[in-house]
Amino acid sequence: MKRFLATVCFLWLAVAPSLARAAEIRVAVAANFVDCLAELAPLFAQRSGHRVTPIVGSTGRLFAQIRQGAPFDVFLAADARRPRMLVDAELALRPRVYARGRLVFWSADGGLGRWSGWQDQARRDQARVDQPQTDQPQTDQIRTDQLQTHLLQALRNPNLRHVAIANPDLAPYGRAADQTLESLGLDSRLGGRRVQGSSVGQVWQFAATGHAMGAFVAYAQVRAEPVERYLIVPDHLYQPIDQMAVLVAGSREPEAALSFLEFLAGDEAAAIIADCGYRIPESGP
Template sequence: MKFRFVRLLVAASCIASAVAAHAAEVQVAVAANFTAPMQKIAAEFERDTGHTALLAFGATGKFYAQIKNGAPFEVFLAADDKTPTRLDEEGVTVPGSRFTYAIGRLVLWSAQPGVVDDQGEVLGRGDFRHLAIANPKTAPYGAAAMEVLRRLGLADGIAARLVTGENISQTYQFVATGNAELGFVALSQVMVDGKLTGGSAWQVPAGLYDPIRQDAVILAAGRDKPAARALADYLRGDKAVAIIKSYGYGL
């Protein structure tokens, strides 16, 4: 029995050594709206595969510029589908690796209860000083917010009250700190498992903005990196999908 126990220990040690030998790091550019779910996914990914995802969060448009200028990212999780498609066409991705990992949802949110009604009528009443949105030129959620305002016929009247964040994370901070009474943010930033984490919100009807299809793609720098391929596969697995759904994303 003792000999068998020793053999089991040796076998377990060999397996652990093999996993460690094949473990690697993968450099990942992640759209700011996906910060919380990606942090959870990365932790599970490391636990299950041994690989470590090194995450950088920011605006999709800025990541595009950095990637084109040689930033060493190996996987890109964008806040839209247009940017990864463009990178595909420009030959800086692994062909055939692009896929939609989430459908983003827009919400009008205030950190204070009772400020935003469940129909979004606060926008029309105009009883607020500042409305925060992400930069529509670089952040897809900001572009979606402007689309909503235009479709509601409010874009011109509200223009002077807009406060623009560099990305959706900064936009959220503007509202969370009270620098803006309300703002358009990602549903994933204010709701987990179907429950609002605080304040008041209006989930913007999907018909008021084009679907925010968020695509992931393996970049050219990750072409021969098993960890990059492993992460792309993991994002489509059951555990990652459950996390993504828990933050209110569609699939």
């Protein structure tokens, strides 16, 4: 009996530290990154034993909730401005850009092909832009110009009755869409055709349910769904979408949260993030 009790005590002492280290971390995540986080979270749990609980919303709304004391551990924003504001206010620390987003324009009803007849050419140009040949910068510029022409054709088409855009005050991808329209000289021409959502997640739903014929969303969203007709918006039409992660200063699980941020900065996570459709930034905040 004594030997049995000794064995039980030994096993408990061996297991108890790992149980003590296991934690649940609440990750406030921008809507564009939620599908990618769903791929990262199980791997992180496997590596660390910690569980990730996502709280999804627009970057602006999550930022406001953190300022009001929301019990988050990590903030995965879709921009760098708001995380830096939290750091300056001593409400967050350990800032790091974990991904650079890309903006796309798409239609769920297949209308891009019917509108102007450029579908086949756009697909060929799209494939070249998805896998650019960096040793031919002049050719790449021609392809980018062609893609911009396709985008203009779609946006100017009178059959495009509604265009969904995320609120630029809350969602960085909405701000990028506004910058794109301004660069194209179309910011004042959409008029009543503009449909606004609180986040790119809601904008996606507008287009997917037919409430908008076209939408500006994240490239990662079209990668996560069986979407064929989309156009990557050329980078020069909007400011870079650098997505920053921070540790929330009031975290209830700071060690687990730091472990997640370290995991996010590693090669294993970077490969998944790239496969989700993001560019991987250089090291550093």
